Amino acid sequence: MFAMHLRTKKRLEFWQVDKNSEQPIWAEKAFVTGGFRWSGERLAVQNVGGLLKMTVPLGDVMVFNGKYLKAVPKAKFMREYRVD
Numbered sequence: 001m002f003a004m005h006l007r008t009k010k011r012l013e014f015w016q017v018d019k020n021s022e023q024p025i026w027a028e029k030a031f032v033t034g035g036f037r038w039s040g041e042r043l044a045v046q047n048v049g050g051l052l053k054m055t056v057p058l059g060d061v062m063v064f065n066g067k068y069l070k071a072v073p074k075a076k077f078m079r080e081y082r083v084d
Contacts, residue, residue: 001013001014001015001024001083001084002014002083002084003063003077003081003082003083003084004081004082004084005080005081006080006081006082007080010065011084012063012064012065012081013026013063013064013065013066014061014062014063014064014077014081015027015061015062015064016059016060016061016074017043017056017057017058017059017060017061017062018058018059019038019058024064026049026064027062030045030048030049033048034046035047035048035049036048039055041057041058042055042056042057042058043055043056043057043058043062045069045071048069049064049067049068049069050067050068050069051069051070051071054071056071059074060072060073060074060077061073061074061077063077063081
């Protein structure tokens, strides 16, 4: 899925973190290589897309610009992005 950042007008791919939703190709690759894994009700991220080590709660959004990932809280995503 894609969204436009309202300030920069850049169109970026995103994935709302959810165990049961369809994942984009970059997220599937991260699970296969061990960069993403589920840790209870959180997504554990390790050395993927410029993110070293962090956990992302379900419902938050991972935004991908083609090279780097960014974790964005759901409320901030709703304010700063428009879904295409």
